[in-house]
Amino acid sequence: MKVLAELGKGKSLEDFPLIDSKNEDWKYIKFPEDINNFKVSKGENGNSSTKAHIVIKDEGYEVIKEHKDFEVTDAKSFSRVLIEDYSNRPVDRFVFQQKEKLTSGVVIRTINSTKEPLVIELQSTGTNAPYIGFIAEKNITSSLEFLHTDSSKGSCYPMIDYKLHNNSQIDTFVVHDTPKSSSSITSFYAQVEKDATLNVHCVRFGSSLSRVRFDIDLDGVGSNFNIEGVYFGDEDGLIDYRVFVNHNAKNTSSNMLLKGALVDESSSVFTGTIHIGEGAEKTVSHQINRNLILDKKAKAHSVPNLEILCDDVICGHGSSVGPIDEDLFHYVMSRGISRIEAEKLLIDGFFNEVLNRDKWKTLREFVLSNVRIKYEKSLLGIE
Amino acid sequence: MANVDIDLGKYSLGWSDPEESVFKPEKGLNKEIIKQMSAIKEEPEWMLEFRLKAYERFLKKPLPGWVAKEKLEKLDFNDIYYYIKPTESQADSWDMVPDAIKETYEKLGIPEAERSYLAGVTAQYESEVVYHKNREDLEELGVIFCDMDTAVREYPDLVKEYFGTVIPPGDNKFAALNSAVWSGGSFIYVPKGVKIEDPLQAYFRINAENMGQFERTLIILDEGASVHYIEGCSAPVYTTDALHSAVVEIVVKANATCRYTTIQNWSNDVYNLVTKRAQAFANATMEWIDANIGSTLTVKYPSVYLMEPGAHGEVLSVAFANTGQHQDTGAKMIHVAPDTTSLITSKSISKGGGRGAYRGLVRMEDGSTSSKSFVRCDALILDSESRSDTYPYMEIEENSAEVGHEATVSKVGEDQLFYLMSRGLSEEEATSLIVAGFVEEFTKTLPMEYALEFNKLIEINMIDAGAVG
Secondary structure, three states: OHHHOOOOOOOOHHHOOOOOOOOHHHOOOOOOOOHHHOOOEOOOOOOOOOOOOEEEOOOOEEEOOOOOOEEEEEHHHOOOOOOOOOOOOOOOHHHHHHHHOOOEEEEEEEOOOOOOOEEEEEOEOOEEOEEEEEEEOOOOEEEEEEEEOOOEOOEEOOEEEEEEOOOOEEEEEEEEEOOOOOEEEEEEEEEEOOOOEEEEEEEEEOOOEEEEEEEEEEOOOOOEEEEEEEEEEOOOOEEEEEEEEEEOOOOOEEEEEEEEEEOOOOEEEEEEEEEEOOOOOOOEEEEEEEEEEOOOOOEEEEEEEEEEOOOOOEEEEEEEEEOOOHHHHHHHHOOOOOHHHHHHHHHHHHHHHHHOOHHHHHHHHHHHHHHHHHHHHHHHHHO | OHHHHOOOOOOOOOOOOOOOOOEOOOEOOOHHHHHHHHHHOOOOHHHHHHHHHHHHHHHHOOOOOOOOHHHHHHOOHHHOEOOOEOOOOOEOOHHHOOHHHHHHHHHHOHHHHHHHOOOEEEEEEOOEEEEEEEOHHHHHOOOEEEEHHHHHHHOHHHHHHHOOOOOOOOOOHHHHHHHHHOOOOEEEEEOOOOEOOOOEEEEEEOOOOOEOEOOEEEEEEOOOOEEEEEEEEEOOOOOOOEEEOOEEEEEEOOOOEEEEEEEEEOOOOEEEEEEEEEEEOOOOEEEEEEEEOOOOEEEEOOEEEEOOOOOEEEEEEEEEEOOOOEEEEEEEEEEOOOOOEEEEEEEEEEOOOOEEEEEEEEEEOOOOOOOEEEEEEEEEEOOOOOEEEEEEEEEEOOOOOEEEEEEEEEOOOHHHHHHHHOOOOOHHHHHHHHHHHHOHHHHOOOOHHHHHHHHHHHHHHHHHHHHHO
């Protein structure tokens, strides 16, 4: 396949060291036992969502309905090179396997600017490793939505490449709400050219493992990357975010705000690195990760890193892990509200910092009602 | 390196005396050298065994792969002297110290300092302590303050009980190396309820080419005791690499307070790979105050294990990474017990292509209920060639624990420079002043003569590199 030809070229699986929990990138999580040599398998696919345009299955994909503003091509017959230089896309044993074991490949290209998102539903019953390539052409504004829902029961290991050409703007929504039996590990890479903007809005409700690694190259002057996310872990679910942003040009910006709450025995991992390369002056970058731990056995690990190789930048990061502040409880409860109701309100308030933002209008109610359901379920579990 | 061109009149700590050592074994390390070393020191059998076991661990342990890989790989462990005995026997009065060594300390100002301010001096010169004198009133209180070798001979039970318990020999490659070949360092025991008001102090220097220095310090504070220990390092300038790999273990028992201050100013070719760890018990306080200005590579993360309720740990660290330097410093706080608190404040300055990194860990173990920790890192980058990194690890296994981290990276503000320069300061002076203000939080904790020396070191670093490179 031409699109991925340059990635890990000339290497074989033996060239990559085995993944173990000592490996920095796989630390803190319980990954599938067969991670060092997973097998793809096929199961029965479920019904797809009515809003889906494309459904990715255990084997291959299906275009359910056309979207006039996007061109969808099978990756095998796509003749252009999507990413010219893969040297910054990290390839470890897992990514190499994803590439070698692809179960489907699709390349999506924007034709016109549009507000209506192209919806891609990722299903899995067995184990699949789909490739999704995305090209945002010059000056185009559009959006994509990735849906992982009930039909994603097995293991889904998507590999995603984005190329944003000059002055394009893409909003990507990720809605991840799958059964506990499922696990997903996504490797996401983006190259953002001059004045282009990539926005990612993520909702994650814990499956047994929901992991995504973002590697973002801000290559063009004035390019931007923003990621906002909310997550809620329950039962023994694990939510794992790795966000690596490379500022390679002047006047670039990145902004990250990830907020999560954890109940039961769930856990979350955040590791992120803001790397500001030599010559990337006038860069502005912020990185914030906040975790609420609501149950005795819930855990959070947070590792927000900075690597700064030039001087004229504004860069800051913050991270916190802890229960809800007792002062807040006191304030709300002194108004005659019970502790549990107060906790619900405070959780809503915690997430509203993200959910009240413009782009979240369509997702806000979905997130809040789901959080409520999961929170109440967790209360029942304890009593 | 920039320091070669320093005006010695200004930088009075940069010189070296001709070597005059009594015993000097071959470079490199093997079991025979360790046995020989142990025999010369007339050590008990258990210490020799401890050394030999540690040596095996050292051989097995790999170099850490996550920090300064290229620099560490250049380090040739076979090109280092592991033990040099400076004089036949230890001097118990200043008059008995050999002249060459004495002159060195005259330059460092130790005799004056001792007379006026200091509680006691353990001056380390080429591996082993050559001069040591306790203030008499401390002895009356039952405080033991001597070099580690003496402690092994004279207080074997006390040493054996704690030695290697806070930092086991297999902790990491460099701790294993130190455990195998340690020599010199301080031993302090403060009995129950004894509070030492004046700081205790030791000076360490490396003064033989290609010589590693492996001091071992053990501080034990019994219940309710308190001490402030200051370790100042200054080394003459050499062109080939030297290795300094110390181990510092501290036990702070219930209600005791310990402050350990380090000013590290090794010459810019020294590898400074140090393991420092303390255990703080109920309501005890442990503070590491740590400044790193010299060395080519410093890898040092002072840590506190908060073992019992109410324990408090603090690290205040300042790092200055100048041309050719990599300062990889930070802190670790491991909260094991409920109601423990910790605070980490890190200030780093990178200049002339130097690399400053904060690497730290806050870990809340399951059961460390209602514990709190806060980490603050500020970095100043003074030019576009330099680099500043922040790697704060937070591992939270306890739901009622609160952990926060904030970091900022910035350059010296144009408006601040403009303000000072409009008052007639040159750009260099203005920057120097701003940097001194940036680290003031640290300087304030130091006794006067250290604060003066520290400010001078900052000034030298700011102006020297500007002139040379």
